[in-house]
Amino acid sequence: KQEVTQIPAALSVPEGENLVLNCSFTDSAIYNLQWFRQDPGKGLTSLLLIQSSQREQTSGRLNASLDKSSGRSTLYIAASQPGDSATYLCAFDQNQFYFGTGTSLTVIP
C-alpha cells in the first residue's frame, strides 16, 4: 500500500519568502500526482497535476516537480503571500488517491 509523507508538518515564513514543500512516497508505480490546498474546515482545491509522463508543472507562483525514481515530489511557492496560508496536501493516484500527511503553512505579513 502506498505511504505518503510530507515534510515539514508545519511551516511559518515571513511574507515574500520562497519556500519548498516536500512529499515522498514508497511505491514508484504511481499514475499521477496532484497538489491540493485545503483551507481550515473546507474541502480541497486542486493546485497542480503532474501526469506520470511529466516531470513538472507550473501555475503562476507555484511549481511542482515529480521524480519517480527517488520517490519524491516538491511544491515550490515563490514570493509567498499571507493568502497562501493553508494546508497543502500531495496525493498520488494509483486508481485511487493516496493523500500525504499535509504541511500547514502560515505566511506572516
Added chain:
Amino acid sequence: GAVVSQHPSWVICKSGTSVKIECRSLDFQATTMFWYRQFPKQSLMLMATSNEGSKATYEQGVEKDKFLINHASLTLSTLTVTSAHPEDSSFYICSARIRGGSTYEQYFGPGTRLTVT
C-alpha cells in the same frame, strides 16, 4: 467548472442516532464517488468507493454496516452514519469522478463537519 456540493455542511447529533450526508455533482455526471474521513490535523483517509447502481467498496477497517453508502443516481451519493458515537465525529469529504474520466479527474466537495454528542 465541475462543482460538487455536500449537505449539510455541518451537523450535530446525539449519540445513538443516525445522520445522512449528501454528495451531489452539480454540473456533471459521476459514475464513481468517493467518501473520505479526516480527523483533526490528519490527512484524508479513503473510506469507500461508490459506483452508481452497485454496492460500495469499503476500505479495510471501515464498517460497512455503520457507514451506509447509496449511489442512487449519476449525480447523488449519500453516506449514512448509523448509531453514531462520539468517535465518529470527524470531517467527511466526498469527491466525484467525471463519467468516463481518469482517476485524477475528481472534484471534491466542501466537506461536512459531524459532531456527535
